[in-house]
Amino acid sequence: MDLDRKLVRDRYAGIFGAAVEPHFREFLSRSGSEGPTAVLGYARAGAEPLFLERYLDEPVERLVGAAFGRPIARDQIVELGNLAACNGWALVRLWGEAANDLGGAMEFAVATLTAPLRDMFRRMGIPVMPLARATADRAGSAGWGDYYQTDPLVCAGRIAEGQAAILRFLAGRRARAAA
Numbered sequence: 001m002d003l004d005r006k007l008v009r010d011r012y013a014g015i016f017g018a019a020v021e022p023h024f025r026e027f028l029s030r031s032g033s034e035g036p037t038a039v040l041g042y043a044r045a046g047a048e049p050l051f052l053e054r055y056l057d058e059p060v061e062r063l064v065g066a067a068f069g070r071p072i073a074r075d076q077i078v079e080l081g082n083l084a085a086c087n088g089w090a091l092v093r094l095w096g097e098a099a100n101d102l103g104g105a106m107e108f109a110v111a112t113l114t115a116p117l118r119d120m121f122r123r124m125g126i127p128v129m130p131l132a133r134a135t136a137d138r139a140g141s142a143g144w145g146d147y148y149q150t151d152p153l154v155c156a157g158r159i160a161e162g163q164a165a166i167l168r169f170l171a172g173r174r175a176r177a178a179a
Helices: 002-016 051-055 060-068 088-103 115-124 159-178
Strands: 026-032 035-044 077-085 108-113 129-133 153-158
Touching: 002 026, 002 035, 002 077, 026 088, 035 088, 051 077, 051 108, 060 077, 060 108, 060 129, 060 153, 077 088, 088 108, 088 159, 108 115, 108 159, 115 159, 153 159
Parallel strands: 077 108
Antiparallel strands: 026 035, 035 077, 108 153, 129 153
């Protein structure tokens, strides 16, 4: 766990010039011989307030429900965050594992995604719905460096749809590599 948190701190410092402490209590990670290669934190909305709710003007379940056109129970939502990876492939594989691990218990994932992450999701075919802009004035800390210059948005998506998109993307990559 300490190595997971260290990867988050190091990547946020290197990419954004940020000095932030990872705020999730639970993490999923992929490891190599040198330690973690990709990390993401998660919090179940039914168990605790979500970090990203500081950016929202109403509870996350209301906004997710409005975006998807039906009522959503809070316990069907998980927040993913503190994303950090040594390379994009490790992160993609970790997203797939997270969808497998968390998708059985919850229907929706929410995350604060920077413009580069949203572009990566789009290229992979992972559908997300923007819910709100994440702004520095609501962050609660001045240690975020350039993070808020990357146009972060709070987004939501159905875990099963993301899982299917990741599987299609990885299968396509394997097929192209085998050809």
